[in-house]
Amino acid sequence: MNYMPGTASLIEDIDKKHLVLLRDGRTLIGYLRSIDQFANLVLHQTVERIHVGKKYGDIPRGIFVVRGENVVLLGEIDLEKESDTPLQQVSIEEILEEQRVEQQTKQEAEKLKVQALKERGLSVPRVDTLDEY
Amino acid sequence: MEQGPGEPCGHQIPEKASRIHEEEDAKEEGEEEEEEKEENELGDPAVLSAIHGAQRGDKGSPRLKAPSGLGMSPVSLHFLCQTMDYLSPISFRSTYPSASSPARHFGPQLPSPDPSLFYSPPASWPPRFSLPSHQTQLHPQHQRILQKQRQEQQSSHKHQSPRVGKLWSQKPDPYAGLMNQREKDWVIKVQMVQLQSENPELDDYYYQEYYQKLERKQADEELFGRRGRLESPKLVTPYIQKTEDYESVVRIEGSLGQVAVSTCFGPRRAIDAVSHGSQEQDSAIYNQKLQVLYRIEKMFLQLLKLEENQKGMLAKSYFYELQRKQLEKIYQELRTGDQDNSEEAANGFLQVLSVRKGKVLVARLLLLLPRDQAVHLVLSITSHLPFLIRRDTADQALHMLFKPMGKCINLLAFSELLQGLQGLMVLQPGSQERPITVVLQNQFGISLLYTLLSHGEQLVSLNCSLTQHSSSDLAAWTDMVVLIAWEISHMSTASLAEPLVVPSNLPSLFCRYVDKQIVQQLEARMDYAPVATDLTYLGKLSCPPTYQSVRAEVEEGKIH
Numbered sequence: 001m002n003y004m005p006g007t008a009s010l011i012e013d014i015d016k017k018h019l020v021l022l023r024d025g026r027t028l029i030g031y032l033r034s035i036d037q038f039a040n041l042v043l044h045q046t047v048e049r050i051h052v053g054k055k056y057g058d059i060p061r062g063i064f065v066v067r068g069e070n071v072v073l074l075g076e077i078d079l080e081k082e083s084d085t086p087l088q089q090v091s092i093e094e095i096l097e098e099q100r101v102e103q104q105t106k107q108e109a110e111k112l113k114v115q116a117l118k119e120r121g122l123s124v125p126r127v128d129t130l131d132e133y
Numbered sequence: 134m135e136q137g138p139g140e141p142c143g144h145q146i147p148e149k150a151s152r153i154h155e156e157e158d159a160k161e162e163g164e165e166e167e168e169e170k171e172e173n174e175l176g177d178p179a180v181l182s183a184i185h186g187a188q189r190g191d192k193g194s195p196r197l198k199a200p201s202g203l204g205m206s207p208v209s210l211h212f213l214c215q216t217m218d219y220l221s222p223i224s225f226r227s228t229y230p231s232a233s234s235p236a237r238h239f240g241p242q243l244p245s246p247d248p249s250l251f252y253s254p255p256a257s258w259p260p261r262f263s264l265p266s267h268q269t270q271l272h273p274q275h276q277r278i279l280q281k282q283r284q285e286q287q288s289s290h291k292h293q294s295p296r297v298g299k300l301w302s303q304k305p306d307p308y309a310g311l312m313n314q315r316e317k318d319w320v321i322k323v324q325m326v327q328l329q330s331e332n333p334e335l336d337d338y339y340y341q342e343y344y345q346k347l348e349r350k351q352a353d354e355e356l357f358g359r360r361g362r363l364e365s366p367k368l369v370t371p372y373i374q375k376t377e378d379y380e381s382v383v384r385i386e387g388s389l390g391q392v393a394v395s396t397c398f399g400p401r402r403a404i405d406a407v408s409h410g411s412q413e414q415d416s417a418i419y420n421q422k423l424q425v426l427y428r429i430e431k432m433f434l435q436l437l438k439l440e441e442n443q444k445g446m447l448a449k450s451y452f453y454e455l456q457r458k459q460l461e462k463i464y465q466e467l468r469t470g471d472q473d474n475s476e477e478a479a480n481g482f483l484q485v486l487s488v489r490k491g492k493v494l495v496a497r498l499l500l501l502l503p504r505d506q507a508v509h510l511v512l513s514i515t516s517h518l519p520f521l522i523r524r525d526t527a528d529q530a531l532h533m534l535f536k537p538m539g540k541c542i543n544l545l546a547f548s549e550l551l552q553g554l555q556g557l558m559v560l561q562p563g564s565q566e567r568p569i570t571v572v573l574q575n576q577f578g579i580s581l582l583y584t585l586l587s588h589g590e591q592l593v594s595l596n597c598s599l600t601q602h603s604s605s606d607l608a609a610w611t612d613m614v615v616l617i618a619w620e621i622s623h624m625s626t627a628s629l630a631e632p633l634v635v636p637s638n639l640p641s642l643f644c645r646y647v648d649k650q651i652v653q654q655l656e657a658r659m660d661y662a663p664v665a666t667d668l669t670y671l672g673k674l675s676c677p678p679t680y681q682s683v684r685a686e687v688e689e690g691k692i693h
């Protein structure tokens with residue numbers, strides 16, 4: 001707001017740690033180094049965080065350049081409060097395994113649902129016409 | 134000068150070098166710090182200076198002068214990737230042992246950094262020594278906490294290295310300031326260009342309103358004695374004379390409607406609610422409804438333009454003429470047709486009023502119209518009240534007409550007032566009840582009625598000499614009052630609507646013309662709520678004994 005009162009701008013967010021949620025559902029955490037007028041982001045020391053239930057795992061990714069239109073939201077991380085979380089950090093392998101299990105159960109539930117709907121003569125909208133989360 | 138926000142980052146490089154080596158041993162182990170460690174070891178001043186050199190590079194090399202589409206020097210980004218590739222500490226350490234050669238840099242295409250640039254203070258940047266820029270927008274409590282922390286740290290440390298990117302309690306960020314001030318300014322400039330407009334009052338209405346409200350509040354605060362008024366900053370966008378004129382709506386022959394053309398001003402152009410189809414005289418009801426809506430839209434646009442002009446030019450006489458003409462245009466568009474008294478009167482005005490937006494239009498227009506035209510509209514409304522009430526059951530929006538109508542009613546002449554009231558009492562063909570029963574059961578109706586009565590009372594009592602009003606007028610007036618009082622008293626309290634406002638001179642009015650029994654019943658029904666501010670209060674008159682005597686006195690021309 002320094003530069004342009006009454007507007008929102010990412011200029012003040014530069015060099016701060018951010019959590020970025022992408023449209024494909026990924027969560028990235030990194031230092032916002034650079035932006036442009038389309039809100040394309042350059043994230044530094046980025047970590048992809050996967051959440052499954054109460055656990056999470058971090059995969060270090062390095063530098064990300066994110067196209068602005070793919071960002072759902074982003075917010076600054078308070079470095080003091082960052083460690084103050086009820087979530088439990090686990091290793092990458094464990095979290096990937098958890099994720100796989102979660103996906104599997106979801107798919108099975110979905111299959112049952114589709115089956116039930118089919119029996120009743122209803123159809124499910126095609127996935128590629130919807131935004132996935 | 135391209136500097137990191139707030140502090141000359143030139144200073145930090147040699148200091149950082151020494152700090153890094155100091156802190157290497159004293160570092161806490163954390164995942165991030167692990168990475169940081171690696172980078173810091175290889176991130177000796179050579180790397181750091183090179184990174185900063187890359188930013189300076191766009192000054193030196195003509196190729197990089199104009200910022201790229203991304204707004205960032207491609208070399209610096211490219212270089213950043215390169216440094217990450219060299220992240221293996223072991224191999225790197227051996228090759229670059231010395232830590233004090235700021236001039237040494239690696240990587241291709243990098244001109245040597247200009248030392249003068251490192252140490253010159255930023256010319257354009259106003260030094261903010263109280264708080265770094267990125268912290269001024271925090272919550273005040275947060276700011277205080279950080280300031281306290283900072284003060285504590287300042288007492289312990291001799292020299293404060295600039296904290297760009299992390300909190301005071303953490304070590305400096307070597308990668309901070311990758312986006313230099315010039316690049317930030319460039320992004321801001323691009324964003325400002327997008328905000329340019331010919332008419333900020335229209336394009337940026339909400340911000341302008343908000344800012345005016347804020348200014349008013351601050352002015353009030355100052356008036357109340359609170360010194361030290363803070364000037365809140367305003368976004369000032371460059372005012373441009375004329376935007377590029379472009380065809381916003383494209384008509385393709387044979388297409389069903391409009392084609393939205395996307396431009397840089399409006400990537401997703403909204404299609405206006407106008408019908409360009411052939412004007413067939415189709416008597417289908419649907420088409421008729423559309424016609425009414427279309428008329429409303431057209432008039433509304435005219436009204437908006439008018440209001441905008443009014444707000445803009447307050448005292449320019451030559452615009453007055455223009456305004457008057459525009460008003461006339463709208464009025465003609467709206468004009469009531471023949472005085473058709475049938476319930477299903479299909480004249481344009483009532484149709485417009487049947488739509489919610491039409492009510493809004495008329496309400497706003499009434500405030501602008503000259504007296505005669507406004508009175509004309511008001512009278513048409515009062516004479517068709519039951520119809521309007523019936524058509525309003527869905528919207529419940531008649532009340533928005535109340536205030537502007539109230540203002541107009543206060544301008545009514547006595548004869549016009551009587552005309553309005555009489556419209557309410559005439560028995561409509563084809564219905565058993567008088568319109569007044571419907572009116573009394575509706576909130577808007579009853580409020581309007583009370584306002585009319587109050588104004589009548591005002592007119593009658595204000596005029597000392599009776600010659601102002603003809604005796605027949607006065608007789609009609611008294612009859613009206615009596616009739617209305619009778620109607621009110623004979624309606625059950627349950628079915629009477631709650632009026633929006635009860636004028637204070639009504640009780641005295643009824644007292645004068647009506648006998649005690651009815652007055653009592655009226656009192657039971659009308660709760661004498663606090664009076665509206667725009668109705669002047671007249672002194673309450675004493676209640677004369679009977680209606681008959683008053684009537685006689687009126688006829689004799691003696692009263693008042």
